Amino acid sequence: MDEKEKVKQDIYEWTAKYAEKKGLQLNADSEMLDLVIEGLANNKIKYGKNYCPCRIISEDDKENRKIICPCIYHLDEIEKDGSCHCELFFK
């Protein structure tokens, strides 16, 4: 398994555990799920953090902390829209 696949596997595992703990579901479409996890893995490899792939990384570390998955917005978005913005977690 190459580095990226290993990172993706780790992300899949912790997101699945997090979803279970919070009573959420991961995206049931495996292709869509893989795309989000790949975006997270790219950011983890490039920046060292699991930044949300659908948010803009700035030069402000304080602001960037807000978009580390699971981001500070996800629970409100799930409540309002049924899923988080990047469609990783669902109600």
Added chain:
Amino acid sequence: MGMGDVFAKILRKETSTEKAIPEVEKINDNLYKVNAAAFDEEVLRSELPVIVDFFSKKCRPCKKIAPVFEKMALEYEGQVKFVKVDVDQARDIAKDYGLMAVPTLMLFKDGELQDKLIGNMAEDKVKSTIEKTFGTIL
């Protein structure tokens, strides 16, 4: 945009490492993918009102809205110009317009930002915003 923003924009342009050569890729008869260097000419100086899809290749909702945007571009041909900008290649523009998430659709008229829609939204919502903002009716 205040004076501070204008100076920041000028400074960023002078120090930017983004491509200085304008690139415009035609996706269909009314949809163009442009790089940062082509943004001013293709969007801000456009004679037609413009709707810009700021996207990232690694974002799932961006992929979802892409075919809808492509289809709408043809429907509004001659009335509204449709443009796509990859934010990973246009960080300075993303900063200039305070972009927080992708996809974000921004509506420009005469070089000014008029309205924006954030996230993956329904086609009807995009159309009603275009019509409200530009007074365009299909």
